[in-house]
Amino acid sequence: MEPRSPERRQVPLPEAETETAATLVPVHLEPVLRGEADGGIDYVCGNCGTTIAEQVNANQFYEFGVICGHCKTLVCFGNLPEGRPLPSGKTVVLNDGKFLLSATVNSGHDVVMAGEDAVRQRVREKGNGGRAFGSPQGRAHRKPQE
Numbered sequence: 001m002e003p004r005s006p007e008r009r010q011v012p013l014p015e016a017e018t019e020t021a022a023t024l025v026p027v028h029l030e031p032v033l034r035g036e037a038d039g040g041i042d043y044v045c046g047n048c049g050t051t052i053a054e055q056v057n058a059n060q061f062y063e064f065g066v067i068c069g070h071c072k073t074l075v076c077f078g079n080l081p082e083g084r085p086l087p088s089g090k091t092v093v094l095n096d097g098k099f100l101l102s103a104t105v106n107s108g109h110d111v112v113m114a115g116e117d118a119v120r121q122r123v124r125e126k127g128n129g130g131r132a133f134g135s136p137q138g139r140a141h142r143k144p145q146e
């Protein structure tokens with residue numbers, strides 16, 4: 001069976017100068033992120049079209065920047081939509097700051113990577129004492145032991 005060809009989406013340049021957000025800085029020219037989706041989405045640099053993330057799913061990356069390994073332009077994954085939960089136990093939080101990457105990061109198909117801003121947004125939405133992480137279906141009910 002022929003593998004499906006991925007959809008290409010651009011990762012846009014930031015609208016404003018962002019200094020605190022997490023930024024991945026690859027020191028190589030391979031894609032920064034690689035997923036497991038058959039087909040899926042290839043995210044490309046909004047400036048030069050170099051592949052930033054390949055074979056990933058939509059809704060996996062929020063609120064962090066990537067310096068394009070080719071043209072050195074900062075591009076940013078968009079904000080977490082209001083009310084969208086970050087999956088419990090499946091979210092990699094990228095703390096503010098720059099991270100040098102010497103190799104492609106492999107990401108599971110259901111893993112979400114999010115900058116700290118996205119996590120702070122979730123904490124605000126849940127109120128004090130709320131949990132930043134959850135599943136879209138709400139809290140899972142544990143099956144009784146047999």
Ligand SMILES: [Zn+2]
Pocket residue numbers: 045046047048049050068069070071072073
């Ligand atoms: Zn580029």
